[in-house]
Amino acid sequence: MDSSFALFIVVATIASGIRLATPFLLASLGEALGQRSGVLNLGVDGVMLISAFGAYYAVLKTGNLMYGLMIGIAIGLLLGLFYAFITITLRAEQGVSGIGIYLFGLGMSDLLFQKLVGTPRPTLPFMPLDIPVLSQLPILGEMLFQHSLIVYIAFGLVPIMSFILNRTNYGLNVRAIGENPEAADSLGVSVILTRYSTLIIGNGLAGLAGAALAIEMGIFQQNLTNAMGFIAIALVYFGAWTPKGVMIGSLVFGLVQAIVLQCKSFGIIPRSASDLAAMTPALITILALVVVAKRFRQPAALTKPYVRGE
């Protein structure tokens, strides 16, 4: 194998790793926001599934990818409102109600697909959006600047979210109610409203993640996400609740997947072992959880419903 070919493979693998990381990144940024405010949302996968179907259906009917993205976000926002009502107003146990949302999404998306579409029909995929000048750079251009719009949106959100969390009043409030809601409440921060907002925005991002996935794949099928939403939740722990950490985690995940896919296509990994290779992301996550649990502390109020003391 000569060196220019090897370089080509490396560049292609990294580019596909970035693309594969995108839905994880969007979903886990949303989850991180909710967790920073003290609410665990285990329903991400269900939200992604319904949004993915909504986006797929919108694109199938209109041929317009933007409608797909917007429908995906809208479904996420609505489910976020619903989840916020259950866990904040009714103070339901967060782990279990999230599983409820997951099952609802798993069934509902399949039901809608079977009723409205039936047999799988492909839709248009994203067109890559080359960034002028930068995309012409050797190597880096192909790796970083020849992606679809959604990839730039996802990675662009990382500094924006860092800024909001660390440099704005709103971000300070979010972090305060995630650590000590009683104290924040006594200073006049509305715990309820702030948590509603983080969950609605966070699920909106999960919806966008689902939409991005469906449009990227150009198809919908039962259980399209295949537990991606759950991995996105683990990535929040992996990234120690910071947008930057979450991004690194998503990239690691995307790259591992890309490398596994690449090895499979070259037959480096025997076919029979590719199932074992497919479990590496989950194993890495378990290891990361052990390390993170030792070195970082989760938001102190995570999973605890807030009840104003009388």
Add this chain to the structure above:
Amino acid sequence: MNRSLIGFLIPLSAVFTALLIGAVMLASLGANPINGYLTMLHAAFGSMEGIANTSVKSIPLLLVGVGICIAFRANVINIGGEGQMVVGALMATAAALALPNTPSPILIPLILIVGAIGGAVWGGIAGALKAYFNVSEILSTIMLNIVAVQIMNFLLRGPLIDPGEIERGTRIPQTARLPLASDLPILIEGLRMHLGFVVALLVAIGAYFLLWRTSFGFRLRSVGYSRDAARYAGISVRKNIVGALALSGAMSGVAGAILVFGSVSHRMVTDGSSTGFTGSAGFNGIVVALLAGLHPIWSIPSALLFGGMLVGANALQRAAQVPSALIIALNGLIVIFVVSSEYFRQRSLQTTRATPSSDDQSEADVSIISSDDEGGQNG
């Protein structure tokens, strides 16, 4: 009003609310909701055959549900039922394939025990990660589900595949026909009801005695009430967390084994996902346990109800072309409504409570699925 009556009526009305929404969904799918539900009811409970099918469907739900009761009583959230079922089933399958000439009376107890061990190991890993490394069991069990599925795909496509599939070149990822001696005996001639149902009932009754009649159960529930109080009383919180998850996993493991040895094909097959094997029983068992108020005995009718819904859903799909995915969505809504109803239950209990009396069972139900060590917050 009577407390335990409230404790029962409120979750039940949550289920009815979900079923009402289901009726709206049926109507919007173009099916008459009343006829739809009647079709389901008739298919599930209207004949001996229906009741037998419902019982068979309820076996994994009951076993996983009882395991969930145990875990949640110790205040650990086990979301790994799916993976524990898969690992239990794989180990039991491998054992049966390795011992083809063992007589039934030895082989059947053996494979059930091996299944239990497989599930217990898978649950125990999550327990150890929580107890000794402080890793949230919610996350580790989810990750272990993913790992288990890949192990299943690997084994059923490679080492455990039916040699016939390789000869024919079809390569369907399934095992050979398991030894006849490992078939779970049919209880009633001509119906599908098999020994697994009796096993599940016995496990449920056993779990009740374990939780309320043994010191192990007492320690487990103490840890669930308050980790700090248990620690001061000299109870090892770590050991009980591992124990609760291992025991809970063992029951899912048995459920997985029964799913294989009580199946029609008597093979273990994969479609690449865990749902394809478990039918989401690892998650639906959570619904069963919640509706039962985390009580193993109440889990029996609860599992029969949900088993009946699954049987009914298949009938509905045939009769009215309503995809059976409707029932998965409906189960999700039931979970959501039942956990949300906890809020109303607590409120009505607070208004009827004369004195803040100590630990009778119905009160234990109230705070049992609140999160870590914060029972005092709701006062």
